[in-house]
Amino acid sequence: MTAPGNNYCELDDLAESTEFLAKTRHHIHHNPELSFHEVDTSELVAQNLAQWGYQVTRNVGGHGVVATLKVGHGTRSVSVRADMDALPILEETGLPYASRHAGRMHACGHDGHTTMLLGAARHLAATRNFSGTVHLVFQPAEEAGRNSGAQQMIADGLFERFPCDAIFGLHNHPGYPAGTFMFGSGPFMAASDTVKITIHGRGGHAARPHLAVDPILIAGSLVMALQSVVSRNIDPTQTAIVTIGMLNAGIAANVIPESASMALSVRSFSPAVREQLQQRITELVTLHVQGYGGRVEIDYQQGYPVLVNTEAEAEFARGVAEELVGPARVIAPFGPVTGSEDFAYYLQHKPGCFLRLGNGDTPMLHNASYDFTDGNLTVGAAYWARLVERFLGQEKIA
Template sequence: MPVINRIAAFAEDMTEWRRYLHQHPELGQQCQKTASFVVERLRDFGVDEIHEGIAISGVVAIITGRDYVDGDGPTIGLRADMDALPISETTGADWASKTPGKMHACGHDGHTTMLLGAARYLAETRNFKGRIALIFQPAEETGGGAELMVEEGMLETFAIKEVYALHNLPKLPVGQFLTTPGPIMAEVDSFHVDIKGEGGHGAYPQDTRDPIPAALSIAQAMGTIVSRNNRTLDDLVVSVTMIHAGTADNVISEDAYLGGTVRTFDKTVKAMVMKRMTEIVAGHAAAFNVEATLRYDEGFPATINSPDQTAFAVEVAREVAAEGIVVPDAPREMGAEDFAYFLEKTPGSYLFVGNGASAGLHQPNYDFDDATAPYGASFFARIAERALPLGGN
């Protein structure tokens, strides 16, 4: 059996933890109750240090290896995100969210559980030399969690040499893994266009400067940036995801708004997108006789796996993967992940672990598969034991 036997033995406890967390989702940096649950478990496990209030509600716990003395071996970081999403759950599960309008629709309850499972095992066995830093991070979904942890100096404070993270992946069989060296997740930016015209009666459009046709035309033109301005071999997504205008069927609105997301890997491509958006918005404002302003907000950087640490993580994953199946060179994804901020400062790797035939991420009927947790916990535990072997230099 690829899962570590001791971890398999307390799999039911992990299911209980995960379902409790699923019932009590929290958003952004306000994960205080989740953090309290994590801290309570960590104290039960007997970890050596617990540091709370990092990036507002984050937690870092330290487990020292066998016969550890100060400076005896490096520190390896293992990270799980804790926050949920502002989505109303439709699973109907007995453990469904008890907070209306909030749910764990991305499996961060499972990620937290996997790291707690590894913490329990590592605190019991301590079959490693050095220190493990367990990083429970808030605000991955809304941004700010990893970046704030880095800004607060967490990596330096705990002298973290390498850092690893897992994310569940629907449709990949439970317990299988995939990753790739180099870029694995895209840089993510957002754009916002505010349009101001002159409103009036819906029966007399000639007396108005209608912002809605301008908004629709700008949205269509944004789509041509990918199809007509970008080299087809360069990865790029431009998605208009919001258009807001109007209050009644017989009133032409004075204002309109549209916004969306941009995903890139290349700074030159991103610069081209910003230039074309500026030109499109200015041109359409003139054409439709309205005022239009563009705001372009830069978000997470691309998540770039370190080649050596990724090769090591693949070896470890093969030891615990279901049927030993690991994809080491998966295509990079256009989603984004703020774990990128850790990888900008410290070598490490980000991997996906299969969540089986669940609904997709960020869907209201999504649920983490509890059978996945022992695989993730075993992976984290084996990273510690393999990276910091007893008897190693």
């Protein structure tokens, strides 16, 4: 870590940007766009960055935008990423800037993430207080679950076209005080897999169950059996989650249906545990259904991998936060976080750190009443500006 100096970005340096940042976020929040459809958001981002003097590359991995600024003769480079997409949720905040599109909402704070990075971009372009190259990565489709924006930007040559020595990103975190930073090294966020199960029985009359193979009975029994996977198969010192989020069957009380369907969310923090979960769930479901005389189809979909922060970059990022807001507003170590993030794909290629920023006492993420805290906008923008300045050297460039 470079020795701290007194010429890096401070919170007060972003005070004059408060109105601009709030207006920008409210505009993005009012006009949400779902994964793979971030046309207007990416154009807003690109236009601002071009106006501030960045070399702007559009349509990276879809609607992705990468803004590059090289200052001085420094040879190091750093990337910072923000996500842009919204969720298919009907907003219930009642805010004056609430979504104008029914069924679309920024319920995860990506409007805030994008705005914070824009605030940092504006400050960095005005001050140019570094020597080296910064790439600002505005990513689409983080919420996609599979074939996400990170995967598509990487496939489109992100790291070959915009090489960097490290990459950083963050996500807001309701339930912790706004302006509080949280860090962890190593496995920090979970791998997330989805399992779709279709149980085929034999339909019949409710009055003659002995002539049928009841898929609802099988599904109900399977719900309980699946609870044993973590409690009796996974090392108790490891973190793993199996949640049954969907169970559908039948349309009438007096009819035994032909089939029942289930969907599971499976979370883990190590490749070995992830593999063990898939093997055990597949075996248990198959044999359990067969034991009742049914037949089963299992579609096991691996989603985002474990997000693993590298130790040196996590320590560097933590140090920047302590300089900016003081040690009392920094929590380290923090985690593990059982949510998942496609930022994990970047960290399979480059060292870096993904961190959390407290959003205050707000509803949880993906909730129809959630809203990003505007007070975090200057904090996040100042943090990203300072991190870039610290990573790319401490001498002011004329």
